[in-house]
Amino acid sequence: MSAPTFDLGKLHGGMRLEARKSQSTTQGIRDVPIPKQLIIPLKQHVGDEAQPVISIGERVLKGQLLAEHYGSLGAPVHASSSGKVIAIEPSPVTRRYGDKAPCIIIETDGEDQAIEAWEDPVDYRELDPSSLMQKILQGGIVGLGGAVFPTAQKLMQATSGEIEMLILNGVECEPYISCDDMLMRESAASIISGARILMHAMSIEQCLLGVESDKPEAIRALEDALSTYDDDRVVLKQIPTIYPSGGEDQLIQLLTNREVPTGGLPSDVGCLVQNVGTAAAVHDWIVDGQPLLSRITTISGDGVLNPINVRARLGTPIADLVEAAGGYTDRAEVLIIGGPMTGKSISTDEVPVVKATNCVLVLSEAPSRERELPCIRCGECAEVCPVNLLPQQLYWHACADNEDKLREFGLVDCIECGCCDLVCPSHIPLTYDFRMAKARIRELEDEKARAERARRRFEAREQRLKLEERERAEELQRQKDRARKTGKAAIAEILKRKRKKDD
Amino acid sequence: MQFERLNAPHVRSTASVPRIMLQVLLALVPAAIAHVWYFGPGFLFNLIIATGFCVASESAMMAARGRPPEDALSDYSAIVTAALIAFALPSLTPWWVTAIASTFGIVVAKHLYGGIGFNVFNPAMAGYVVVLVAFPADLNLWVAPRMGDTDYTTLSLVETLTFTLTGGLPDALTYDAVSRATPLDLMKSGLNQMQTVEEIRALPTMGDFGGRGWEWIGNFLALGGIWLMIKRVIRWQIPLGVLAGLLVPATIAFMIDPGSNPGPGYHLFSGATILCAFFVATDPVSAATSTRGRIVYGIGIGFLIYAIRKWGAYADGAAFGVLLMNMAVPAIDAITRPRIVGHGGASRE
Numbered sequence: 001m002s003a004p005t006f007d008l009g010k011l012h013g014g015m016r017l018e019a020r021k022s023q024s025t026t027q028g029i030r031d032v033p034i035p036k037q038l039i040i041p042l043k044q045h046v047g048d049e050a051q052p053v054i055s056i057g058e059r060v061l062k063g064q065l066l067a068e069h070y071g072s073l074g075a076p077v078h079a080s081s082s083g084k085v086i087a088i089e090p091s092p093v094t095r096r097y098g099d100k101a102p103c104i105i106i107e108t109d110g111e112d113q114a115i116e117a118w119e120d121p122v123d124y125r126e127l128d129p130s131s132l133m134q135k136i137l138q139g140g141i142v143g144l145g146g147a148v149f150p151t152a153q154k155l156m157q158a159t160s161g162e163i164e165m166l167i168l169n170g171v172e173c174e175p176y177i178s179c180d181d182m183l184m185r186e187s188a189a190s191i192i193s194g195a196r197i198l199m200h201a202m203s204i205e206q207c208l209l210g211v212e213s214d215k216p217e218a219i220r221a222l223e224d225a226l227s228t229y230d231d232d233r234v235v236l237k238q239i240p241t242i243y244p245s246g247g248e249d250q251l252i253q254l255l256t257n258r259e260v261p262t263g264g265l266p267s268d269v270g271c272l273v274q275n276v277g278t279a280a281a282v283h284d285w286i287v288d289g290q291p292l293l294s295r296i297t298t299i300s301g302d303g304v305l306n307p308i309n310v311r312a313r314l315g316t317p318i319a320d321l322v323e324a325a326g327g328y329t330d331r332a333e334v335l336i337i338g339g340p341m342t343g344k345s346i347s348t349d350e351v352p353v354v355k356a357t358n359c360v361l362v363l364s365e366a367p368s369r370e371r372e373l374p375c376i377r378c379g380e381c382a383e384v385c386p387v388n389l390l391p392q393q394l395y396w397h398a399c400a401d402n403e404d405k406l407r408e409f410g411l412v413d414c415i416e417c418g419c420c421d422l423v424c425p426s427h428i429p430l431t432y433d434f435r436m437a438k439a440r441i442r443e444l445e446d447e448k449a450r451a452e453r454a455r456r457r458f459e460a461r462e463q464r465l466k467l468e469e470r471e472r473a474e475e476l477q478r479q480k481d482r483a484r485k486t487g488k489a490a491i492a493e494i495l496k497r498k499r500k501k502d503d
Numbered sequence: 504m505q506f507e508r509l510n511a512p513h514v515r516s517t518a519s520v521p522r523i524m525l526q527v528l529l530a531l532v533p534a535a536i537a538h539v540w541y542f543g544p545g546f547l548f549n550l551i552i553a554t555g556f557c558v559a560s561e562s563a564m565m566a567a568r569g570r571p572p573e574d575a576l577s578d579y580s581a582i583v584t585a586a587l588i589a590f591a592l593p594s595l596t597p598w599w600v601t602a603i604a605s606t607f608g609i610v611v612a613k614h615l616y617g618g619i620g621f622n623v624f625n626p627a628m629a630g631y632v633v634v635l636v637a638f639p640a641d642l643n644l645w646v647a648p649r650m651g652d653t654d655y656t657t658l659s660l661v662e663t664l665t666f667t668l669t670g671g672l673p674d675a676l677t678y679d680a681v682s683r684a685t686p687l688d689l690m691k692s693g694l695n696q697m698q699t700v701e702e703i704r705a706l707p708t709m710g711d712f713g714g715r716g717w718e719w720i721g722n723f724l725a726l727g728g729i730w731l732m733i734k735r736v737i738r739w740q741i742p743l744g745v746l747a748g749l750l751v752p753a754t755i756a757f758m759i760d761p762g763s764n765p766g767p768g769y770h771l772f773s774g775a776t777i778l779c780a781f782f783v784a785t786d787p788v789s790a791a792t793s794t795r796g797r798i799v800y801g802i803g804i805g806f807l808i809y810a811i812r813k814w815g816a817y818a819d820g821a822a823f824g825v826l827l828m829n830m831a832v833p834a835i836d837a838i839t840r841p842r843i844v845g846h847g848g849a850s851r852e
Contacts, residue, residue: 012844259845260845261845261846328504333506333507336511336513340513340514341512343511345509345511346508348505348506349506366507373520374619374620376523376619377620379787379792379793380518383794387845388842390840416511418511418514422514422515423516424516424518425518426620427519431512432510432511
């Protein structure tokens with residue numbers, strides 16, 4: 001295999017957004033006090049729900065396994081503090097669909113007593129890649145950039161030998177969010193160490209670390225850490241500050257000038273992307289023996305008094321985080337989990353911090369929803385689309401519900417970054433419309449699949465009936481033949497007997 | 504605490520259609536002032552009549568379509584159409600001509616196709632072409648530009664208004680006394696009479712590059728157009744395409760035979776070249792939509808302007824060029840679709 005080249009690629013479109021990050025980076029990361037109750041969802045990742053291995057009433061310790069992962073895709077869940085399990089029941093969470101999900105509820109005792117049996121740290125270099133991956137799986141580690149794909153299972157792609165490069169994502173391009181920035185500033189060494197562990201797990205020798213150029217403190221910290229490790233396999237790359245350069249495919253394009261093919265995975269171009277937070281979590285688990293129990297979350301927006309980054313135990317109610325940020329201002333109106341571009345707006349702050357919660361954004365006013373006007377085809381949306389789509393044409397076909405055209409114009413390639421919404425002079429909610437259109441197409445496909453199954457069942461039944469009929473006809477024929485044969489013989493017999501009698 | 508639930512993104516666009524239209528109108532102001540300076544107050548009367556009929560027919564059509572009229576009026580697009588019609592018409596135009604152009608543009612070209620966003624043809628140009636074909640004589644009354652001609656009678660404000668309202672001149676005056684052939688007309692007829700470009704360019708209504716007066720209106724239109732580009736209301740592809748499509752063949756022809764082909768400067772500063780390049784062809788609704796498509800669309804219009812000026816029956820070809828290319832937009836859009844990231848192209852080495 002020839003050595004890969006690292007041309008810095010260019011992104012189509014994108015936007016320079018007002019960063020609004022400095023308000024939450026003036027202070028260091030602060031710990032949130034242990035909440036009275038921890039609400040720990042069984043599913044904080046892509047894949048199957050984890051299965052509880054504790055029972056109600058049981059006392060659990062910090063770091064203890066609460067729910068185990070079975071099946072092909074998923075991750076285990078651990079207790080983030082000590083206390084008593086008081087319920088395993090559906091509770092409000094920050095999911096996109098359906099508002100409640102099964103959670104383990106722990107009443108904390110405030111002692112924060114950790115399990116003693118945290119495994120003795122082993123030197124990961126002595127582990128072979130597959131047992132290292134197995135160990136990463138046990139740590140409950142998932143992608144902390146927000147997509148929460150189980151890390152171990154992502155790494156397993158490397159076993160096919162397709163991956164040649166690890167890419168660490170330290171871009172954090174959405175406004176307000178600064179949790180990765182703060183992590184890079186404060187724990188750069190853990191990130192580099194995590195990168196080395198990840199490379200070992202995949203048996204690869206290349207790692208690119210992409211950071212947006214507007215984070216000089218983070219870049220300095222990473223450079224220092226890199227010089228300490230003196231590992232020339234890890235290369236730090238600054239990328240231009242353009243939203244959405246932190247999208248997985250966009251970052252690959254920027255760093256390697258390779259395009260992930262439509263419907264494909266980064267592995268198709270030899271890359272595997274992990275968030276810097278994930279790398280640090282891998283380090284914490286493999287080197288320090290601490291599973292994923294907490295994460296750094298940005299609390300920001302003009303709806304909180306004192307924007308800040310916190311390290312919060314998984315399961316801590318969002319309300320407690322807001323408390324740590326000085327509480328709501330009088331004008332707080334909108335609560336968003338994630339950034340202003342792609343975040344989810346939720347109705348209650350009683351939901352817990354989960355592995356995906358990178359930001360809690362409180363805005364003082366809902367963005368004024370101006371009246372939607374007809375599209376004037378100005379094409380600004382196409383100018384900013386990072387995937388080079390024609391959103392105005394997609395919108396047209398979405399209105400007409402033209403499934404074929406939507407496919408042809410690349411609806412599936414839309415990454416829902418929200419740029420087109422932001423420049424539209426007609427205030428058309430394009431991103432929302434595209435999400436809906438995608439859902440409709442999925443529905444149609446499901447329906448088609450169902451119809452196809454029904455058709456096959458029907459045809460099979462028809463065939464079966466035909467077969468049965470033929471068999472019945474053949475059987476009847478056989479009986480007739482037999483009857484004819486036996487009939488003749490019987491008549492002959494009767495005649496014979498009759499003749500005998502007559503004699 | 505309870506919060507309202509909204510859809511992402513949670514940041515809103517600051518751009519708006521009314522704002523775009525107002526910026527276009529603002530960009531036309533310097534040229535409008537120049538127009539009045541050189542060709543008298545007729546322009547203002549035309550503008551008022553065009554605006555009145557555009558707004559009235561837009562309201563009527565919205566009402567007929569069962570929608571609140573203010574939905575359409577509040578985007579100011581009808582006023583932009585009116586302004587473009589006023590720029591296209593000669594300063595002395597009877598009111599009914601302006602009214603027919605405005606009403607046709609709004610009713611037929613805009614609303615019968617579904618209103619803003621759905622119209623295939625540029626409403627202003629559709630309206631203008633209808634009256635150009637229907638009332639050719641009425642569209643000939645360009646007064647001579649100020650400082651263009653010494654033995655020339657200037658109409659007063661009242662006389663101009665009277666003409667606009669009645670279509671008649673004061674008894675003492677004839678059409679010949681107040682109107683002059685436009686530079687493009689002079690060039691066309693002169694060349695047909697085997698005069699050289701040099702001779703024609705020496706006529707009093709000719710200016711430094713194009714026609715006197717027209718070239719200054721052109722300058723101010725270009726100024727407004729460049730401001731719109733800086734403000735990102737319009738992009739560079741269409742204006743540059745139009746200018747390239749016109750000026751490249753004009754330059755080539757001029758270099759081959761300067762005696763019978765006026766130079767590129769003349770083409771640039773005469774007739775509707777600059778108005779078309781910056782304000783008409785850039786109407787997004789009726790233009791091609793992708794970056795490459797817009798270049799093709801612009802070049803097509805520019806070349807059609809050249810072809811009509813050179814070989815056509817009409818002295819100028821901007822309106823026809825725009826309408827013809829409007830028809831080609833679906834085909835251009837289909838051919839010039841950009842490559843979506845991840846589809847073919849760059850791949851792993």
